[in-house]
Amino acid sequence: MQGSDRLSIVKANELDITMIRTLYTVYQPVMNANAVSLYLSLYYSEQVDLQWSAITQATGLYIDTLEQARRLLEQFQLLKVYEKQKMLYLQLIQPLSLKAFLTHDVYGRYFVNVCGKDAFQALLGQCHSENEIPDDAREISAAFDIGALNAWSAELEDVFNTAPQTLSSSSPYFNVESYLRRTTDLVFPQAMRTPERIRRIDELGNLYRVNEKEMHAFVGKAINTETGSFDVDYLERLIRRSPIKIKGVPEDPYSLTPPEFLQWKQPNIPLVDADLKLIEQLLSDFKLEPSVVNVLIEYVLETNDSNLSASYVQKIAAAWSRKGIHSKDEALQHIEKLDQKAVQKRSKKSSIQPNINRESVSTLSETERTALKQRLLNRQKGEES
16 A cells, blocks of 8 residues: 555445444444544545545555554455555444444454453443334334325436435445445335445445445345234345356455455355355455455365365465455465465475395395385385374
8 A cells, every 4th residue: 555546435425423433332342543643534535536645645644654543444344445547445334333343243252352341331232212112112203195106107217316326436336335326125124224235235336346236136035014024034045056157267366255266266156155154254354355255266176175164264264364464465475475485395205215225125025025025115105203
């Protein structure tokens, strides 16, 4: 990242005072003040197309510090970064609510680990004091009267379809804000649009390259209109089981999304839920970049007899995460070093020759000669203990 790099800011929905309080209350202690400063500077920037040098002036932070702050925002899913034609698109994501953060499977545990149980319990107590709608409450809001469209005609439908349906150019894949704007309450009721569900729809749409029309169908199937419930697990299964479409392979296959990359590696074999869940875990829990996940997938398939073993993949992912491997190039360089060490180890082992007393060998019986040969073979293979 350099000060002259061009970037475009795609801002989140309006931040209210509660969200800003959450940034300072729970996000800042587990990230740092620089990360929160960068987030708010991007959000309140009057320019949407600028250079990193402008952000350094606004925050007073050096470029290396900004890079670290940006990584933290990405890891806590407050920022998504896309690249196209030497332009970076920074998409700001709304922070989780206080309760959603503290009860998050990963963030909540990390907060306890960093800030301690007393701080966690104190903030959790604030959540209970907030006004909430009881889970067993029945919504009685008036619904839109569909009868108002009885006079709708084919001519009016043609007029409506002249509205542009393209996604915002700032997001190369699925744009959740555009999707929500174009989705009526009849398809996706406002009461069901919780921050957690919207965030999950955004994650799935981008990971599996779902377009708006497809997402309409998936969300519609996940909603039970009789019970007024939204089955997120069913939505995930529907999207995972939809065919992966690869429209030509780019010059850099590592730029594919991880599901596309795995499908490209096994073109005639459908992807299974276990592999896709594992990929999602690498991205969400281990915080690996998509291109790094692709390198990892390739490495495991080549070294583990085409078997994507979860425990083996997780072990490598944990090691790469600890080593701070953030890019495809870093991952490939790390693998190259591993290969070089393996070659050196094999070369060293093969250069060790046993010292044999040939006179004593000549006095051995046939059975003893056979046993000795077997021992020497085992030793050369590194199998003798």
